[in-house]
Amino acid sequence: MVVIRLSRGGSKGRPFFNIVVTDKRERRDGRFIERLGFYNPGARGAEESIRISQDRLAYWKGVGAQASPTVMRLVKQAAAAAPKAAA
Template sequence: MVVIRLARGGSKKRPFYNIVVANSQQRRDGRFIERVGFYNPIAAGAAEKLRVAQDRVSYWIGVGAQLSPTVARLVDDAKKAAVAAA
């Protein structure tokens, strides 16, 4: 099964997450199919906290990919932010 989930990056005590499309049998930080965004939970100031390619996420959902619960929340937040900005 294909899932859209977070892959952790960054250094110790400074997390940074890539939102990736991956086979569910691969490791969390292992091989992935496509990177569709990122999430920086400790972004400060003018730094961008969240970026999601909505068109690619909707494509992958259309072909059967499942969202992890955290990614589903982040995608909803990104949609709300896009609507508020427009």
């Protein structure tokens, strides 16, 4: 099965997550099919904290990929923040 989940990067104490499409059997930080965006929980000030390619996300969900609960929460959070950024 193909899943959309977070892959951890960054240094110790400063996490940075890539939102990736991968095979469920792969390790968390292992090989992936495509990178859809990122999530930076430690973003400060004007730094961008989350970016998701909505068109690629829709494509992968359309062909049957399942998103993790955390990724779904982040997608909703990004959608809510998008109108504020555009204004």
